[in-house]
Amino acid sequence: MKIEYTLLKEEKNTSARLGNIKTKYGTFETPMFMPVGTEATVKTLSVEEIKDVHAGIILSNTYHLWLRPGEDVIDHAGGLHEFMHYNGPILTDSGGFQVFSLAKPKDITEEGVLFKNHINGDKLFLTPEKSIEIQNKLDSDIAMSFDECPPASATYEYLKQSIERTVRWAKRGKLVHKNENQMLFGIVQGGPYEDLRKWSAEETVKIGFDGYSIGGVANDHESKEDMYKAFEFSTKYLPKNKLRYAMGIGEPIDIIEGVIRGIDLFDCVSPTRLARHGHALTKYGKINIKNAQYKEDFSTLSLDCDCYTCQSKYSKAYIRHLIVANETLGARLLSIHNIRFLIHLTEEIRLAIKNDSILEYKEQFIKDYYGDKNE
């Protein structure tokens, strides 16, 4: 079955949109936040818990699964869904982000990218074709083109030649894409520059993809202003009837600003990473559960949260103790809560789009979340 996207409604005052995605693993609505499961696991969560937080779709990673356990192992298991015992939709990233996070600039060539395997030091060469072939085998529901994700500090000149190469890579990847059940997305790059984003978007659209990602955002201390420009200057030149996905975006306010600029999908490691480091997202801001003030705070994280952790009445004091003692249950309880918080945020956003009140929603959110901090 071919996965399908339907645009249901556009918000009256902004570019926000409501849609749904039908896959053979179920249908979900957009805007949606996708929890990250790089190593074929949303860290510390069981698949039942992933379902429990109402995740419409999760994300996994080509590069990491290529290295370990290897795409053939997953292929022999019957694909990634079977392998990880998860029967919901999955999106795979192409390894493009690892070009940014793991490779050195000198190792990036027209042909592909040379990586030094971070597990055992082996030299590995990843190409656009190889990335797509691996994703074909993983049998994810949505695959990403292999792109170069340049740092926010990249110069205009560098970005220009980088987006040209990313477009050539997108063409090469599409040529070898053989999985009929899988959507393939192109990726728009170009930093905060409108002419580069425009060119990148238009050239990528010419190739023709099932959806378009906005990449190169939220890298190395990019300003919020530049990030929102990147959103706007990308979606402006993308077709309305196709999905848009802001890669790596996950701060609550950034999700709202992204939605307002016409983005449908978001993913971010932050809810799980923050959880491991002892932070909880709440309507009234992010809290650091390790702070001494929670030592004897026997209340739940949030009164109006419907996640397992809050509904089961685990207290801040107990979770604090677990985190301080480095017990994995602490990371798990906070991960469940944080992911649920972001998915619940998208539920409220969808409701606001239905009511044409996304700007009011944003204003109220900022008031609650940042309080007097005046963000």
Added chain:
RNA sequence: GCGGAAUUGGUGAAGUGGUUAACACGCCGGAUUGUGGCUCCGGUAUGCGUGGGUUCGAUCCCCACAUUUCGCC
């Protein structure tokens, strides 16, 4: 009872006759945006057992006391 050794922050400890007493852990904060999972960045002793002395100056030298510890009778 005799002899030796030790005494530095919450802990383990380094150190010097002369501006801000190393480091680690802990503790207290902060960071974290397509995840290289025990990470990164700050802060944390106005005082070096107590009392005297020597000295321009002592945590560092000397004396006494206290405490701890080891050995011997």
